Structure formats: C-alpha cells, structure tokens
Amino acid sequence: MIDPSAPVRRGEELDVAALERYLLAHLPEAQGPLVVEQFPGGFSNLTYLLRLGDRELVLRRPPFGAAIKSAHDMGREHRVLSRLYPVYRKVPRPLLYCEDESVIGAPFYVMERLHGVILRSHSPLLQQLSGEALRAIGVAAIENLAALHAIDYAAAGLGDLGKPEGYVRRQIEGWTKRYRAAQTDEVPALETLIAWLHAHMPAERSAALIHNDYKFDNLMLNPANLTEIIAVLDWEMCTIGDPLMDLGTTLGYWIEPNDPPALQSMLGLTTAPGNLSRREVVECYAAASGRTVDDPLFYYLYGLFKIAVIVQQIYARYRRGFTQDARFARLDIVVNACAQLAVAALEEGEISRLARR
Structure with a gap:
C-alpha cells in the first residue's frame, strides 16, 4: 500500500x-x-x-x-x-x-521521507475499498482543505507569500498568458472558455493560504486509517489568495463517471461508486469552512482551464524535446477533454452529472 x-x-x-x-x-x-x-x-x-x-x-x-x-x-x-x-x-x-x-x-x-498511502487512478487498492470508505476519504479530504484555509498564515510567517488583492484577475490573465506561451494547436473550445472566464470574474471575498494543486494524489493517508490525512504534498504552487479558487482547482481534478474518457484515464480516481459528486464537494466544503460558494460554476471552469494549461505546458515540453517521458506524448487529448467538459458545463449551467461529450 x-x-x-x-x-x-x-x-x-x-x-x-x-x-x-x-x-x-x-x-x-x-x-x-x-x-x-x-x-x-x-x-x-x-x-x-x-x-x-x-x-x-x-x-x-x-x-x-x-x-x-x-x-x-x-x-x-x-x-x-x-x-x-x-x-x-x-x-x-x-x-x-x-x-x-x-x-x-x-x-x-x-x-x-514519510510513509503512507497515496491513492492513484490505477491503484489496485481502489478495487478493495467500499463505496462508504471512498466517501469517507473524500469527506476527510475536503474537510482538510477547509482546515488548511483556516491556517493563520501571517502568524506562520507566510504573509509575504502572495498578494491577495486582485488575485482572481491575476490568475485568469496569468494562466491565459501561460497557455499562449505553451500553445501548440488550435483548441476552439478552450478559446470559448477563456473568453467566458475573462467576462465573468467574481468579486474576491477573503484571503487564505491556498495549496493550488489540492487533489488525492497530493495527499498521503495513514495505512491503518485511510480517512486520516498524514501529509499534504507538492507545495510548489501555494500562495495567499482566494480560497474558492483553490476549491475550483480541486473541483477540476474531481472527475465524475460521465466525464470524458481521457480525463477518467488520467484523473479518474473519483469516478468509483461511493465518491462525492462535485456538487457534494462544494456542499461539504461550505459546511466545513463556513464559506458561502455562490458561483461554483466559475470556480469549476477556472479549475478546468488551469489544469488544461498545466497539461499543455507539459505537452509542449515533450513536443519541444525537453523530456522523453512517454506519458506526455498524448497529453493534447487531455487538454481537449478539459475544454470540451468546460463547454458542456457552460451549456448546462451545472458542475455535476454532465452529459457525456
């Protein structure tokens, strides 16, 4: 394990x-x-x-x-x-x-070096876990995200880590710029998403220490009790900013059974029966954090866009010969899948149980 x-x-x-x-x-x-x-x-x-x-x-x-x-x-x-x-x-x-x-x-x-369990999409352990266990692990993960957002970052000496004012706009503009720098192909659905995000940025309400890449395979679980998180890993993208944007990244990684096969293959850890839906993730986070999430659609679409850009940057490194990692050869399919799922969410005005595209 x-x-x-x-x-x-x-x-x-x-x-x-x-x-x-x-x-x-x-x-x-x-x-x-x-x-x-x-x-x-x-x-x-x-x-x-x-x-x-x-x-x-x-x-x-x-x-x-x-x-x-x-x-x-x-x-x-x-x-x-x-x-x-x-x-x-x-x-x-x-x-x-x-x-x-x-x-x-x-x-x-x-x-x-810490010793623990990291759940991954193709882990044999997933076949052994009941639906109740998967749901309990999901609830623990989201409650831990809320706890992370409650850390007094100033008292920890992390107040200089980022500038919370204007964070939402900087993220939308910054990820758009990164996408342009790494772009290798035309993806019309992604252009639709970019335009929508620029036109629908919500007001910022609060600031917190945010992980910015919070997902199951960045969590280490106690082998004796998988609902206990013993470590959060990979802090390379953390900053001070709007915690709902952090929730949006998590939603982007939270794949459901109807989502595109390319996303299920790469990120499909949360598709097994018993897992929370994305809508339930939002409800769980709101209850644990005390924050109101008025517009989950924006944050979910932001999460999908950010993931698409991250994957595109990795794919561009492969295309340009900077890595020989064979896992990266078809990541353009994942970029397209993120874009298509975002358009489906936009058309349905919903973040969960979207029609298969």
Whole structure:
C-alpha cells in the first residue's frame, strides 16, 4: 500500500557521486553510500527517493527543460515548508536547500521521507475499498482543505507569500498568458472558455493560504486509517489568495463517471461508486469552512482551464524535446477533454452529472 519508488527514468538521472558528496558535507550525521530511485507519479517537479546509508530522504528538483522558474522555485517551496511545518504538521519536514546548480544541474531541496498511502487512478487498492470508505476519504479530504484555509498564515510567517488583492484577475490573465506561451494547436473550445472566464470574474471575498494543486494524489493517508490525512504534498504552487479558487482547482481534478474518457484515464480516481459528486464537494466544503460558494460554476471552469494549461505546458515540453517521458506524448487529448467538459458545463449551467461529450 505504501507509495513505491522505481528506477530513475531515462533522461532524468542525477549525478549520484556529486550529490552524495554534497549530502555528506551538509547533513549532520549523514553516512553513505547513496542510492537514488524516483517516484514515478506526478507530472511537474521531479521527486526522488534517496537512500543514504540506512536513512531515507526525498529530493525535489525542477523538471528538465522547464522554462517557468516561478512555477519551479525550489527555494520558495523549501521556505514554505520550513515556516508551515511548526504550525501544520501535515507536511514533510524540510532538511536542506541547495541553490548551487553545479551539484545536480538545478536547485533542489531535501526533506524527510514519510510513509503512507497515496491513492492513484490505477491503484489496485481502489478495487478493495467500499463505496462508504471512498466517501469517507473524500469527506476527510475536503474537510482538510477547509482546515488548511483556516491556517493563520501571517502568524506562520507566510504573509509575504502572495498578494491577495486582485488575485482572481491575476490568475485568469496569468494562466491565459501561460497557455499562449505553451500553445501548440488550435483548441476552439478552450478559446470559448477563456473568453467566458475573462467576462465573468467574481468579486474576491477573503484571503487564505491556498495549496493550488489540492487533489488525492497530493495527499498521503495513514495505512491503518485511510480517512486520516498524514501529509499534504507538492507545495510548489501555494500562495495567499482566494480560497474558492483553490476549491475550483480541486473541483477540476474531481472527475465524475460521465466525464470524458481521457480525463477518467488520467484523473479518474473519483469516478468509483461511493465518491462525492462535485456538487457534494462544494456542499461539504461550505459546511466545513463556513464559506458561502455562490458561483461554483466559475470556480469549476477556472479549475478546468488551469489544469488544461498545466497539461499543455507539459505537452509542449515533450513536443519541444525537453523530456522523453512517454506519458506526455498524448497529453493534447487531455487538454481537449478539459475544454470540451468546460463547454458542456457552460451549456448546462451545472458542475455535476454532465452529459457525456
């Protein structure tokens, strides 16, 4: 049940000798030798398992060929974890940050290795869970999102992490700009979505620490009690902003049984019987957070748009030869599926149980 590591993918190898020397020099009581494997999940920053003597650590570095430094800022991610860990123990404890690119070719940081269950779309464990168990896990995930949004970020020293004023507009404009920079094909449905989002931005109501990529495979669960979240992972996109936009990202990842097959194949963890619907996710979040979600359609469409752009950026790296990861070869289908699902939601004015497109 514990999330396994695997041999390092071709083209994503690290300089093991240089890394071992650095770790032995900078980690107290460290002893070699160093063995490196890779966690194969995830599509953005790369995550490696380090076995340094009898000690297990985790290393994070930017993807090879990434051109967006702000989205892969290892120093920022390390700083967030360092300040968050004392007040929110559901994060790995950071141990070391290295900005010297001569060690492995990019900045990186090292953190403790936690042991837990990460649910993924094709996990055999899903076949063993009852509908009641899946629903309980979903409720726990959404209640934890509300708890995350209740953190006193200023007291944690994270008040300088972002500018909440104008956050919604910056996100719509920023993701549109990122899409244009990574665009490889014409996607008419995505153009419809972009125009609608620009014309229907809601007023901002509050600010919170937001994760910005909150989904099941960024949650680590207690193997003895899967409704207990022991860690929230991958904080590379976190900031201070409108918490309903964070909810929108989660809704975008929350795939239902009628959604396009391409999304079910890549993100279909929530399609199994018993899971909350997207409408129930909104209701659960509102009850747990005390916030009113007047316009879930906007936030859901924003989530789909953001996911489409993230996937397009990854696909563009593949098309331009910066990665050889075969998983990325047909991600254009996922971009199109996000766009088509968004148009269906727009036409029906609903976020759940949309007609298959």
